[in-house]
Each structure stands twice: as C-alpha cells, then as structure tokens.
Amino acid sequence: MIILRIAWRSLWRNPRRTLITVAAISLNAAILIVSYSLMEGFKEHAVSNATNLVVGEVQIHVPKYLVDRSLYKSMKDPKAILSTLDRHDVPAASRSYGYGLVACENKSAGALFWGVDPTAERNVFDLAKHMGEGTFIPNTPAKGIVLGKKLARSLNARIGSEIVVVVQAADGSLGNELYSVTGILKAAGESMDRTAAILHQADFSELFVSGGRVHEIALNSKGKLALDELATLASQVAPQAEVKTWRQLMPSLSDMVNMFDAGIWIFGIIFFLAAALGVMNTMLMATFERMREFGVLKALGATPWRILRDVAVEALVLGFVSAIIGTMLGLGVSYYLMKTGLDLSMFAGDYSIGGVAFDPVWRATIRLKTVVTPVVVMWMVCLIASIYPATLAARLNPVKTMVRV
Amino acid sequence: MIIRLAWRSIWRNRRRTLITASSIGLGLTFAIFFISLSEGMYGQMIDQVVRMQAGYITLEHPDYRDAPAVDLWVAVPSEIRTEIEGWPGVEKTKLLVLGQGIAKSGAGNMATAIMGVEPSVEIQSSPLARNIIKGSYLETHDNPLVVVGCEMAERLNLRVGKKMVIATNDVNGMLVEELCRVKGIFKTGSEEMDAYFIQMPLGFARRLFRMPDESATQMGIILKNPDDQRRVLRKVQQKVSDFPVAVLSWQEVLPELASYIKMDKGSNYVFQGILIFLILFTIFNTILMSVLERKREFAMLLALGTRPGQLRLQIFTESIFLGLIGCSLGLIVGSLAAYLVHVFGIDMSTIMGESINISGFALTSKMYTKISPGIFLGSTTIVFIATMLLSLITMRHATRLSIVDTLR
Amino acid sequence: MDLRKTIIATLCVIAGLVLVFPSAQPVRCGGKLSPKEILDRVDDLFRGISSHGRMTMKITTAHWKRSLTLEFWSEGKEKSLIRILAPKKEKGTATLRVGNDMWNYLPKVKRIIKLPSSMMSASWMGSHFTNDDLVKESRMAEDYTFEVTFEGEREGHKIVEVTCHPKPDAAVVWGKVVVTVRRVDYLPLNCIYYDEDLYRARTMIFSKIGRFGERRLPTVMTVVPEDKPNEKTEVVYEEMTFDLDLPPQTFSLRSLQR
Known part of the structure; x- marks a missing residue:
C-alpha cells in the first residue's frame, strides 16, 4: 500500500509529464477500442445483415433438399418442430418452395415460388421490411404476390399488376391461378432478385395442391444463441433432418467474413503496433528524462532493485489510471458508434456481396475482447517501456547519470 | 549559424x-x-x-445493359481495335460473346452461361484458365471445344473428350443446337461458376449464335494502370463516336462490385x-x-x-x-x-x-x-x-x- | 436448371408430341430395305401433311400417376394444337405451337401465356419424353450412320436390328441408338438410346399394332428412363386421321381459347 502511495506522489511531482503520459496511453487505448469495435462491427454487421434478411442463422431441411429443391422432399412434422422451437424461445419461420412460371400480360419468366407465413416473416426476419415498392403480402391469404426486383422488371410488373401463374402441382396436375402484385422487393441478392415470387403459405398450398408441405424452417435468434448452440438445438428438435448454419448456406459470405477476419488481423496488428509505438516512445522519453533523478536516488543509497521496483509500480499505477480513462473514453465513443453508426451511403448506395444485400450504416460492436485486448496490450507496453530505461539507470554509475543532461 | x-x-x-x-x-x-x-x-x-469480365472499359450495344442478349452485338472494326491496343496505357483488348443456353449430355441437361472468348488473351487472365483440373485450356479460336466447371461435369457426367450439345437461341431467335467436346474441366471453388459457366473459343461462339465475323457482345479494354481509366475512356468515346456503341466503365458494368x-x-x-x-x-x-x-x-x-x-x-x-x-x-x-x-x-x-x-x-x-x-x-x-x-x-x-x- | 425442367413439364406439355406421331406413308410390303430406308420409314411413320386425333397419355412417376386424354391437330412440322379433354380439372387447357412460338391457354384463369422461346429448348420432363422427341427437326438419317447388326428371330419375332452411330459432328448427345423393327413390315418394336459410355439411358417400346384408315401403326408407345425404372410414360392412340383438310384458323390464338 505504501509503495502505491509513494508511486502516486512521485507521479505528481511532475504533473505535466504525467499528464502527457496518461493522455498518450489513454487516448491510444481508446482509439484501439474504437477501431477494434468498428472492425468487429463491420464483420458482425455483414453477418447479421445476411442472416436477418431471410436466411436466418440455421436452417432445417429434409436431407439433400437443397440439391434439387424437389417439391416432394418436404418435412414430416413441421408444426411439432415449430412449437418445440417456440418452447425453447427460438424464433423461426417455415417456408415452402416450388418452381413454376409467372406471366404478366405478354411477358413470362420462370420463378421459384415461396410459400411463407407472413406473420412469422414479419416477426423473425427483415424480408417484409425490405420492400422497394408496395407492401409485403398481408397476414391473411388474399392472393397477393411479392416479386423479386429483377423478376418484376423483366415482367414489366407494377404494384397491382395481375400475374398469371402456372406450375406443376404435387399431384402432377397443372396448377394455375391469378395473383395481384402487392409489393416488389429491394435488391436482395442475384438469385432472389431474378427468381423470387412470394405467396402466402395457404395460397401456395392451394396452387401446388401440396397439402401444407413445408420444405424449410429458418431459425433466427438474432445473436442470442451462439451458432453451434443453435445448430445443436436444431438437430435435437429435428433429429432426422439436415441442419445447416449460414456458413454452410452462404459459403461466399462465410468466406468474406473470413476475409474480413484476416483483414482485421492485419489491420489490427498495424493499429496495435502504431499505438504501442506511441505509448512506448512517450514512456521511454518520460523515463529517460528522469535518469538524473535515478542517479540521485542511487547516490543516496537506493539499490538497483528498488529503483526498478519503484519505476515498475509507477508504470503500473500510471497504466491503471490511463486504462480507466481510456476504457471510458473508448467505450463512450464505441457506444455512440454502436447506437448511431457511421453512414457510409455517401460512398455507396445499395450494394450486395455474395448475393446478400447490405445496409450502408456501419455500426460498432462492443465485445469483451474489443475492450480488454487494447487495455492489456497498452498496459504491458507501458510497463516494458518504463522498465527498460530503468534497468539502464539502475545499472549506471550514479555520478555519470547525474553529470549528463 | x-x-x-x-x-x-x-x-x-x-x-x-x-x-x-x-x-x-x-x-x-x-x-x-x-x-x-x-x-x-x-x-x-x-x-x-475486370480481366475475367469485360475489362476496365467495355464497348457494347447501347441497349445491351437493359436486356442482355446475343442479338445486341457490336462489331468494332479491327483497325480501331489495333489502334486502341497501340495507345499508351492500354495493355490489351479482348472480345467476348456472352450468352445463355442449355448444356445437354446423355445424362441430362443444365442451364448454362456461355462465354465465347479469345483463348490467347484469356489464358493469361481468366481464373477459369488458371484452375483447370483435368484436360487443358482452350487453344485455337474456332474449334468446337469447351471448358466446363467441375460441378457441371459431375451432373452431366462429362469427362475430357466427351460430347456435349449446346442448345440456345441464335441472334434471330431461332432454336439452334451445336455439338462440342470437353477440352478441360475447371474448379474455381465458386459453386456458381463451377456449375454454370462454360467457355468456348470466340469463333465457335459466333457460329453457335450465328453472329457475323468480327462481332462480339462486348469488347473489353484492359489497362496497364487502372488510374488511366478516365483518360482512356474519353479517348475511346471520341474514337467510336460514329458507331452505335456504348462505352462503359467497369463500374457501370459491375455495379455490385463497384x-x-x-x-x-x-x-x-x-x-x-x-x-x-x-x-x-x-x-x-x-x-x-x-x-x-x-x-x-x-x-x-x-x-x-x-x-x-x-x-x-x-x-x-x-x-x-x-x-x-x-x-x-x-x-x-x-x-x-x-x-x-x-x-x-x-x-x-x-x-x-x-x-x-x-x-x-x-x-x-x-x-x-x-x-x-x-x-x-x-x-x-x-x-x-x-x-x-x-x-x-x-x-x-x-x-x-x-x-x-x-x-x- | 430444375426450374426450367419443371416449367417445361408444366407447359410445353404435349406441344410437340403431335409432330412425332401423326402421319405415315402407306407401307410397301415385301422388298428388302436398306438400313437407311428402314430408319426413314420409322421417322416418317407418324408424319403427314396434317393429322387430327385423340390419345391418352399415362404418366407414372415416383410421386404421382395420372392419365390425360388429349385431342390434337397438326399441320406439317411447324404447327400443332393440343387440347386436354380429361381430367375435368384441366379440361380446356390447350397448347398452340407455330414454328418457334408457343402459347398456352389456361381456362381456369382465362388467360393465354406466351412461352419464352428459350424455354422450348429444354427437355420435356413431366413425362419421360425429351425435347429431342418432341420438336426435333432433323431426321435420324441425317445425323447418324447405320448398319444392320442383327437379322433373324428374337423372342418369337423375325426382326431387323439397326444400330445408329451419330456422325462425328452431329448435335446428338447419344453414344448410339439401336432400333429394332419387325422384319415383315418394318414397323418399330423398340428403340434403345445409349449414352456416350454406351450405357443404356432410355428405352422406347412400340406395341399393339393397329390400323387408322389406311395406315398400320403401333398404337402404344412407352418410354422408360433407365435411371428410374419405376417410372414411365405411355401414350395410347385412340383415334387418328391423316392428311385431312384443316381450316386455316385451326392454328390461331382464337381457336386456342375455344
């Protein structure tokens, strides 16, 4: 305790030097926290943008369903799975899919029909909010249809347009029906833009004579559960099914996130080095400037070990104070960036990566590691940078040190 | 002092x-x-x-962007092409025929994106050429040979030397079919590319789509230094102002990437x-x-x-x-x-x-x-x-x- | 790809069938034919200036089994019209094909849809016919070289077996096609398609020879894909008239909706 008090007092003997050092360490730490949180945010943002739109974090299908999306590879008891998930408090939405043809006046195109539960989509996913024009299909079946952006353009379809749909139903017959366009999606990735035609699950079942077949259940805990926890839960709930995480479902996005990770690694190293350089140089200089003082101490009979110890304790105290200030400052700015975010739309409008549309507002993500790592690193650098010159001083001849300067 | x-x-x-x-x-x-x-x-x-696609600067039919199809081809006279290739800052130019069709074999058929390319240009730049896992990349300009992706090869049961029929609509909208053989199989790691893209020599693509000689859906210009883009673009625009040709930057051709x-x-x-x-x-x-x-x-x-x-x-x-x-x-x-x-x-x-x-x-x-x-x-x-x-x-x-x- | 397949399955439905089946030349019995002549005969068996008739198509897949009754008209290679008579749910659904264009009429919603021509180049999948069977314009004799590989008795019939090898540059996916015809009147018995590795890919069986007016034809045709032995498509001709005068408006959008 006494040692700490001595250290504290000796730090305030030269308040200006101490303030500069504290400012250097805390500001470097704060900047590191902010940039690290921003980098993490960039990555997590990419993931949540992708998973929240429609894919979800984990999907359940019948094995091999995704290979050919056959209408007949439907799930055995989707209702039971959904209610079990509900009991575990995991939000999920079920979907049916089938291929067919859509036509609007004299234009026609192939499409992948989605039978969705609009209530679940509205609660669990962002798709219903992702409308370029019009609105998502209503919660009760009303022969409404929502089209992908490019599909609508190739059909020349607008809100209210009448769409003729022809499909081969599950019983082999020709299913055909008229729908009216309630909405057109914003860009949501190439394949959705080109082929998505979204119907109410009840309308879908009628069109395809599919008796309520469900092909996919998408789970989205919005980060509440870790990916592997969620996947384990899903395989428990649906033991015979195929459980895939977004990393398997969107390999290109997964790759991209890995690339971000690699980028963050390299960028992070540069940032840490630059910050460490700042702290080290400030600390080195502060300690070197005290050579004279150490010389006097030594002449007064202080052992080298004591000098070292004093310097180390001072550095620790200094580092501690700076760490607190830095953390508060860094957290404050990161928190602001988490809530408000940086709007990058001045650089780019709508854009999509690997078939996933992105929101141009960039938010920071605060994680334990984004705060602890910078603080610990700064503290260590601070200690090392003070002990090295102190070792020199402790070994030096007191007279020599005092003569210099 | x-x-x-x-x-x-x-x-x-x-x-x-x-x-x-x-x-x-x-x-x-x-x-x-x-x-x-x-x-x-x-x-x-x-x-x-950009090297794989249509270059830093792309010349194409003015309506092509709105409705990409082979009937919207352009024909840039070879003198102009040679001249552009001689400009400082221009590394090379390439012609591309991009179209769609169906690849058929005895085992089934699949939709495919057809790229007619100049093998001598492409071999240095296309990731497809770099990632050939079986057989070899295209060589001459008009043989009926194609390279296909590994996913497509698997689903259509194709091997090097095997037959494949390509069905498509020609520039007049007529249904046409051509026989070709597999020269090589590539694996880029991108499922979309490996299952969807095929490349064939430019001459064969023109024959398939019944396009005239010297025509292409795109002419791409590859620059030595991307910073020259604006300058060269303006120069190209002046050069071809008499032709019904749109001169686009890669940012317009690939807006997502841009x-x-x-x-x-x-x-x-x-x-x-x-x-x-x-x-x-x-x-x-x-x-x-x-x-x-x-x-x-x-x-x-x-x-x-x-x-x-x-x-x-x-x-x-x-x-x-x-x-x-x-x-x-x-x-x-x-x-x-x-x-x-x-x-x-x-x-x-x-x-x-x-x-x-x-x-x-x-x-x-x-x-x-x-x-x-x-x-x-x-x-x-x-x-x-x-x-x-x-x-x-x-x-x-x-x-x-x-x-x-x-x-x- | 499956997208396209299914669409074709749904819509092209029977569009081209007419091309394959109707019409034939009177059979010249007796004299021995060259392999090329045999193939020409098979090719021409169902062709004519025009035709009109009724047929039943029974499709069995792993998931469903259904039977359609169809009425058809055709003229030359270019024009055909098919209308579904039964089942009731689909009655009146019709497909018109003129050259490269194809339209469908859907009575339930009272709309005509024009099919993008690119859709037609895909295979026809709801049943087990491929597009080659339906809209193929080339004749076997042009794309293949032939030889008689067997002549004699097999399973109680006197038959001739002709093996067809595709010409090197013909746009044909098969490795070879083996056609078996009856020695006596050169009517086809079966047609087996092999892939390039010479594995059997598809079998077409002709049976129940009957008579429509002047012509004797196999009235039942069955297609079995080798990779799905439990599935098949069977076409049974019930009535057929050849070379009749069809009013010019038969192949119009108006008659499509009737």
Missing part, C-alpha cells in the same frame, strides 16, 4: 532525438504501409474480376483517418515532452540573453531536422515494406481457406499492397507538415516560461 546550432543541439541528447525521430519515422512507416495495403486490397480484386468497393473504401478512409490521428498524436506527445523536459535549458539560454525569437527559430530548425530525419526514415522503411508485400503478397489462405468469392467471382487469397508515389509522397508530406505545425504549437511553451521559476 542557427542551422549549425540546431544540428548540434539535437545530437546533444541523442536518445531523445532518436525517440522523437522514431516516433515520426515509424508512424510514417505504418501510415504508408497501411494505406498501401488497404488501397491494394481491392485493387487486386478489381483487376481479377458499390462494394466504394463501401470498403469508405471504411478504409475511416481507418486511415484514425491511424493518421493516432500517429500524429504520438508525434505531438514526443515533441511536447521533449520541449517540456528542456525547459531548464531554454530558461538558461534566455537568462544568458538569447532573444526569444532567436530561440524559437532554433527550436523550429531543430524540428525541421527531426522531421526530415524521421520522414526520410519512414519513407524508406514504409516504401520498402509496401514494396515487399506488393511483390510477394501476404498469403491469407491459412486464415481463411482456399479462395474467396464475392458476388460470385472467385478470387485468390493473397493480399497485395498498391504501390503508388501518390501514397508515399502524400503521406510523407502530411506527416512532415503536421510535425512542423505540432512543433509550432509546442514552441509557445518553450519561450513563454518564467526564467526564475524554471531555473530554481
């Missing part, structure tokens, strides 16, 4: 000088390296995608800004501290009758020396580091697997820096000027001190 004095003065406390100079120098090193790396990261990506890169650039600006701030702050700190620690010395000089103005001039000259030393150090080390990474690259495959694909384009997993005198000299100038400004700020402390208090 003052210069000699300043020079001697900075070497009186060698340690302090070294610390200050290293703050400036290493700071500049980081800045140069970071900016080169972040600029280079997507430069590489653009270059790969906006991704713009966005990435945006985030890079933010990081570059933070890093520069970090570095300047460190420089400020070291300069400030060295001035404060020398208060006694300054007070002594003032007490001995040096005029404040003279003292300030001496301190400023010292900062110039420090700045010069630091900046040259930083410029040398930073450029060297950037150059090494430019040549060898940082292999990120250990962190993230074989290849990445963004918007369906498979890319290699090496990170390269962009070497540009603009980055090097720009960063150096910024750091040097900032150092000067920072030392001007700290100088006030040096001359506005109370001599008596300080000396006591």
Whole structure:
C-alpha cells in the first residue's frame, strides 16, 4: 500500500509529464477500442445483415433438399418442430418452395415460388421490411404476390399488376391461378432478385395442391444463441433432418467474413503496433528524462532493485489510471458508434456481396475482447517501456547519470 | 549559424532525438504501409474480376445493359481495335460473346452461361484458365471445344473428350443446337461458376449464335494502370463516336462490385483517418515532452540573453531536422515494406481457406499492397507538415516560461 | 436448371408430341430395305401433311400417376394444337405451337401465356419424353450412320436390328441408338438410346399394332428412363386421321381459347 502511495506522489511531482503520459496511453487505448469495435462491427454487421434478411442463422431441411429443391422432399412434422422451437424461445419461420412460371400480360419468366407465413416473416426476419415498392403480402391469404426486383422488371410488373401463374402441382396436375402484385422487393441478392415470387403459405398450398408441405424452417435468434448452440438445438428438435448454419448456406459470405477476419488481423496488428509505438516512445522519453533523478536516488543509497521496483509500480499505477480513462473514453465513443453508426451511403448506395444485400450504416460492436485486448496490450507496453530505461539507470554509475543532461 | 546550432543541439541528447525521430519515422512507416495495403486490397480484386469480365472499359450495344442478349452485338472494326491496343496505357483488348443456353449430355441437361472468348488473351487472365483440373485450356479460336466447371461435369457426367450439345437461341431467335467436346474441366471453388459457366473459343461462339465475323457482345479494354481509366475512356468515346456503341466503365458494368468497393473504401478512409490521428498524436506527445523536459535549458539560454525569437527559430530548425530525419526514415522503411508485400503478397489462405468469392467471382487469397508515389509522397508530406505545425504549437511553451521559476 | 425442367413439364406439355406421331406413308410390303430406308420409314411413320386425333397419355412417376386424354391437330412440322379433354380439372387447357412460338391457354384463369422461346429448348420432363422427341427437326438419317447388326428371330419375332452411330459432328448427345423393327413390315418394336459410355439411358417400346384408315401403326408407345425404372410414360392412340383438310384458323390464338 505504501509503495502505491509513494508511486502516486512521485507521479505528481511532475504533473505535466504525467499528464502527457496518461493522455498518450489513454487516448491510444481508446482509439484501439474504437477501431477494434468498428472492425468487429463491420464483420458482425455483414453477418447479421445476411442472416436477418431471410436466411436466418440455421436452417432445417429434409436431407439433400437443397440439391434439387424437389417439391416432394418436404418435412414430416413441421408444426411439432415449430412449437418445440417456440418452447425453447427460438424464433423461426417455415417456408415452402416450388418452381413454376409467372406471366404478366405478354411477358413470362420462370420463378421459384415461396410459400411463407407472413406473420412469422414479419416477426423473425427483415424480408417484409425490405420492400422497394408496395407492401409485403398481408397476414391473411388474399392472393397477393411479392416479386423479386429483377423478376418484376423483366415482367414489366407494377404494384397491382395481375400475374398469371402456372406450375406443376404435387399431384402432377397443372396448377394455375391469378395473383395481384402487392409489393416488389429491394435488391436482395442475384438469385432472389431474378427468381423470387412470394405467396402466402395457404395460397401456395392451394396452387401446388401440396397439402401444407413445408420444405424449410429458418431459425433466427438474432445473436442470442451462439451458432453451434443453435445448430445443436436444431438437430435435437429435428433429429432426422439436415441442419445447416449460414456458413454452410452462404459459403461466399462465410468466406468474406473470413476475409474480413484476416483483414482485421492485419489491420489490427498495424493499429496495435502504431499505438504501442506511441505509448512506448512517450514512456521511454518520460523515463529517460528522469535518469538524473535515478542517479540521485542511487547516490543516496537506493539499490538497483528498488529503483526498478519503484519505476515498475509507477508504470503500473500510471497504466491503471490511463486504462480507466481510456476504457471510458473508448467505450463512450464505441457506444455512440454502436447506437448511431457511421453512414457510409455517401460512398455507396445499395450494394450486395455474395448475393446478400447490405445496409450502408456501419455500426460498432462492443465485445469483451474489443475492450480488454487494447487495455492489456497498452498496459504491458507501458510497463516494458518504463522498465527498460530503468534497468539502464539502475545499472549506471550514479555520478555519470547525474553529470549528463 | 542557427542551422549549425540546431544540428548540434539535437545530437546533444541523442536518445531523445532518436525517440522523437522514431516516433515520426515509424508512424510514417505504418501510415504508408497501411494505406498501401488497404488501397491494394481491392485493387487486386478489381483487376481479377475486370480481366475475367469485360475489362476496365467495355464497348457494347447501347441497349445491351437493359436486356442482355446475343442479338445486341457490336462489331468494332479491327483497325480501331489495333489502334486502341497501340495507345499508351492500354495493355490489351479482348472480345467476348456472352450468352445463355442449355448444356445437354446423355445424362441430362443444365442451364448454362456461355462465354465465347479469345483463348490467347484469356489464358493469361481468366481464373477459369488458371484452375483447370483435368484436360487443358482452350487453344485455337474456332474449334468446337469447351471448358466446363467441375460441378457441371459431375451432373452431366462429362469427362475430357466427351460430347456435349449446346442448345440456345441464335441472334434471330431461332432454336439452334451445336455439338462440342470437353477440352478441360475447371474448379474455381465458386459453386456458381463451377456449375454454370462454360467457355468456348470466340469463333465457335459466333457460329453457335450465328453472329457475323468480327462481332462480339462486348469488347473489353484492359489497362496497364487502372488510374488511366478516365483518360482512356474519353479517348475511346471520341474514337467510336460514329458507331452505335456504348462505352462503359467497369463500374457501370459491375455495379455490385463497384458499390462494394466504394463501401470498403469508405471504411478504409475511416481507418486511415484514425491511424493518421493516432500517429500524429504520438508525434505531438514526443515533441511536447521533449520541449517540456528542456525547459531548464531554454530558461538558461534566455537568462544568458538569447532573444526569444532567436530561440524559437532554433527550436523550429531543430524540428525541421527531426522531421526530415524521421520522414526520410519512414519513407524508406514504409516504401520498402509496401514494396515487399506488393511483390510477394501476404498469403491469407491459412486464415481463411482456399479462395474467396464475392458476388460470385472467385478470387485468390493473397493480399497485395498498391504501390503508388501518390501514397508515399502524400503521406510523407502530411506527416512532415503536421510535425512542423505540432512543433509550432509546442514552441509557445518553450519561450513563454518564467526564467526564475524554471531555473530554481 | 430444375426450374426450367419443371416449367417445361408444366407447359410445353404435349406441344410437340403431335409432330412425332401423326402421319405415315402407306407401307410397301415385301422388298428388302436398306438400313437407311428402314430408319426413314420409322421417322416418317407418324408424319403427314396434317393429322387430327385423340390419345391418352399415362404418366407414372415416383410421386404421382395420372392419365390425360388429349385431342390434337397438326399441320406439317411447324404447327400443332393440343387440347386436354380429361381430367375435368384441366379440361380446356390447350397448347398452340407455330414454328418457334408457343402459347398456352389456361381456362381456369382465362388467360393465354406466351412461352419464352428459350424455354422450348429444354427437355420435356413431366413425362419421360425429351425435347429431342418432341420438336426435333432433323431426321435420324441425317445425323447418324447405320448398319444392320442383327437379322433373324428374337423372342418369337423375325426382326431387323439397326444400330445408329451419330456422325462425328452431329448435335446428338447419344453414344448410339439401336432400333429394332419387325422384319415383315418394318414397323418399330423398340428403340434403345445409349449414352456416350454406351450405357443404356432410355428405352422406347412400340406395341399393339393397329390400323387408322389406311395406315398400320403401333398404337402404344412407352418410354422408360433407365435411371428410374419405376417410372414411365405411355401414350395410347385412340383415334387418328391423316392428311385431312384443316381450316386455316385451326392454328390461331382464337381457336386456342375455344
């Protein structure tokens, strides 16, 4: 305790030097926290943008369903799975899919029909909010249809347009029906833009004579559960099914996130080095400037070990104070960036990566590691940078040190 | 006189000088390296995608963007092509025929994107040519040979030398079928490409779609230096103003990639800004501290009758020396580091697997820096000027001190 | 790809069938034919200036089994019209094909849809016919070289077996096609398609020879894909008239909706 008090007092003997050092360490730490949180945010943002739109974090299908999306590879008891998930408090939405043809006046195109539960989509996913024009299909079946952006353009379809749909139903017959366009999606990735035609699950079942077949259940805990926890839960709930995480479902996005990770690694190293350089140089200089003082101490009979110890304790105290200030400052700015975010739309409008549309507002993500790592690193650098010159001083001849300067 | 004095003065406390100079120098090193790396990261990506697609500058039918189809072809006379190839800054030009069709074999059929290419041009740049796993890449300009992706080969049960029939609509909308044989099978790692794309010689593609000689759906221009894009684009526009041809930049042809890169650039600006701030702050700190620690010395000089103005001039000259030393150090080390990474690259495959694909384009997993005198000299100038400004700020402390208090 | 397949399955439905089946030349019995002549005969068996008739198509897949009754008209190679008579749910659904254009009429919603021509180049999948069977314009004799590989008795019939090898540059996916015809009147018995590795890919069986007016034809045709032995498509001709005068508006959008 006494040692700490001595250290504290000796730090305030030269308040200006101490303030500069504290400012250097805390500001470097704060900047590191902010940039690290921003980098993490960039990555997590990419993931949540992708998973929240429609894919979800984990999907359940019948094995091999995704290979050919056959209408007949439907799930055995989707209702039971959904209610079990509900009991575990995991939000999920079920979907049916089938291929067919859509036509609007004299234009026609192939499409992948989605039978969705609009209530679940509205609660669990962002798709219903992702409308370029019009609105998502209503919660009760009303022969409404929502089209992908490019599909609508190739059909020349607008809100209210009448769409003729022809499909081969599950019983082999020709299913055909008229729908009216309630909405057109914003860009949501190439394949959705080109082929998505979204119907109410009840309308879908009628069109395809599919008796309520469900092909996919998408789970989205919005980060509440870790990916592997969620996947384990899903395989428990649906033991015979195929459980895939977004990393398997969107390999290109997964790759991209890995690339971000690699980028963050390299960028992070540069940032840490630059910050460490700042702290080290400030600390080195502060300690070197005290050579004279150490010389006097030594002449007064202080052992080298004591000098070292004093310097180390001072550095620790200094580092501690700076760490607190830095953390508060860094957290404050990161928190602001988490809530408000940086709007990058001045650089780019709508854009999509690997078939996933992105929101141009960039938010920071605060994680334990984004705060602890910078603080610990700064503290260590601070200690090392003070002990090295102190070792020199402790070994030096007191007279020599005092003569210099 | 003052210069000699300043020079001697900075070497009186060698340690302090070294610390200050290293703050400036290493700071500049980081800045140069970071900016080169972040600029280079997507430069590489653009270059790969653009080379595989339709070049930095694309000539195509004005209506092609709205309704891409083979009937909207262009025919750029070969004299113009040769002339453009001779322009400074232009590496080469390429012709492409892009179309759609159905690939059939005895085992079934699949939709496919057909790329008619000039093998001699493509072999150097296309990721498909680089990733042949069986057989070999296309050679001549008109044989009915194709390279297909491994996913398609598997589903259609194709091997090298096997037959494949391509059905499509020709430029008149008529149904046509042509027989071809598999020359090679590629695996890029992108499922979309491996299951969907086929490449065939340009001449065969023209025959398949019944397109006239010299025609193509796109003519692409590949530049030696992407920075020349605007200049060459304008020149091409003037050159072909008599033809019904649209001259587009790659940003217009690949808007998704362009906006991704713009966005990435945006985030890079933010990081570059933070890093520069970090570095300047460190420089400020070291300069400030060295001035404060020398208060006694300054007070002594003032007490001995040096005029404040003279003292300030001496301190400023010292900062110039420090700045010069630091900046040259930083410029040398930073450029060297950037150059090494430019040549060898940082292999990120250990962190993230074989290849990445963004918007369906498979890319290699090496990170390269962009070497540009603009980055090097720009960063150096910024750091040097900032150092000067920072030392001007700290100088006030040096001359506005109370001599008596300080000396006591 | 499956997208396209299914669409074709749904819509092209029977569009081209007419091309394959109707019409034939009177059979010249007796004299021995060259392999090329045999193939020409098979090719021409169902072709004519025009035709009109009724047929039943029974499709068995792993998931469903259904039977359609269809009425058809055709003229030359270019024009055909098919209308579903039964089942009731789909009654009145019709497909018109003129050259490369194809339209469908859907009585339930009372709309005509024009099919993008690219859709037609895909295979026809709801049943087990491929597009080659339906809209193929080339004749076997042009794309293949032939040889008689067997002549004699097999399973109680006197038969001739002709093996067809595709010409090197013909746009044909098969490795070879083996056609078996009856020695006595050169009516086809079966047709087996092999892929390039010479594995059997598809079998077409002709049976129940009957008479429509002047012509004797196999009235039942069955297609079995080798990779799905439990599935098949069977076409039974019930009535057929050849070379009749069809009013010019038969192949118009108006008559499509009738």
